Amino acid sequence: MDESGNMGAAPLRIAFYCNLMGWPKRSSGGVRQWVLTLANGLVERGYAVDVLSEAPASRFRDELLLDARIGRVVLGIGPLARRRLKTYVLGHPGVRLVAALNHYNIHAALLKAHLGDAVHVTLTQHEHLSADAAWQHPLVYRWIGRHVRRHFGLADAVVTVSRGVAQDLQSHWNVPAARLHTIYNPAYRPEFLEQARAPIDHPWIGQAAAPLVLAAGRLHYVKGYDDLLAAFPRVHRETGARLVILGEGKERHALEAQVRQLDSAAYVELPGRVASVAPWLAHSEVFVLSSRREGLPTVLVEALALGRKIVATRCPSGPEELLEDGRWGTLVDVGDVDGLARALVAAICAPAPDAAALRERAAAFSLDRALDEYLAIWNAARA
DSSP: OOTTSOTTOOOOEEEEESSTTOSSOOOOSHHHHHHHHHHHHHHHTTOEEEEEEOSOGGGOOOOTTSOTTSEEEEOOSHHHHHHHHHHHHHHSTTOEEEEESHHHHHHHHHHHHHHGGGSEEEEEEOSOTGGGGGTSOHHHHHHHHHHHHHHGGGSSEEEESSHHHHHHHHHHSOOOGGGEEEOOOOOBOHHHHHHTTSOOOOTTTTOTTSOEEEEESOOSGGGTHHHHHHHHHHHHHHHOOEEEEEOOOTTHHHHHHHHHHTTOTTTEEEEEOOSOSHHHHHTOSEEEEOOSOOSSOHHHHHHHHTTOEEEEEOOSSHHHHHTTTTTSSEEEOTTOHHHHHHHHHHHHHSOOOOHHHHHHHHHTTBHHHHHHHHHHHHHHHHO
């Protein structure tokens, strides 16, 4: 008997359709960790798992952290990829196609519109779509919005990473409530706690007189790092703290120019990508998230797991929900530079939080919980 209760049924096959190994842009953020964690966890439970990649065969680059038992399916690009996606789905009856990010969600929804009950499609929404209007090109934003309104409701399930994202899709994008499910990302990973013990070779580590404030994420407008940099001179004057922003992205040159303009290079660094944020979190006094929008920021769960003090914006839509309206960290309004500075100063000067309680909150975002909730959706149709 399988997990769905069906005697003798063939095991489910789950196919992730996303840009984990795509070209020209591979996933490097929260979606990458989400796919790796879920796919590896499913194969450990004995499920057949494939990852479908839109890339020419000559440009395909494997993801080394993906379990070797997981299939790598190279679809090509453009119309060829759409044809091969259809061929793959029809060649694997009963497969659960799981898409992530706008491009893949839309094409999976279009495939569902074409094939109907011949394919089971789960779309996953990791970002607050309405908040994207502030930075996306208007033509792109309208194209995405048109497809979301017309086709997302056709999917068998639309999974959102927070209740706020679900409310946005229902209220502003006409996605039926009956299709919506909220499943928190499996952001709590026991191995992350082990990674926190790794050494860091950096002169700012371990200096009690200069507490370390840490931010981490791609260098993008939506992360609000310009507001964080604007707030930090006051934080440094009042506490002697230093700021490290981990990550890479297209805003690097603008942020470095802002650091020079503020004359803050002596206490602000942008080291780029690191192998793991865990040891940096372990040595930080405060973790700060200054975003203008999120879905459900994995790094906040990681900060909770390591017992860090947290300052975050009330951006749509993850932090307030994750931190339970300020129970587990300080929340400030998006764009309130003075409020962000005051909150950081207060957090630096505050006593250490209850690390065990923070870790217990982080454990609510476990892999087992996420897998059980996804499998309940996929097995429901089977039953």
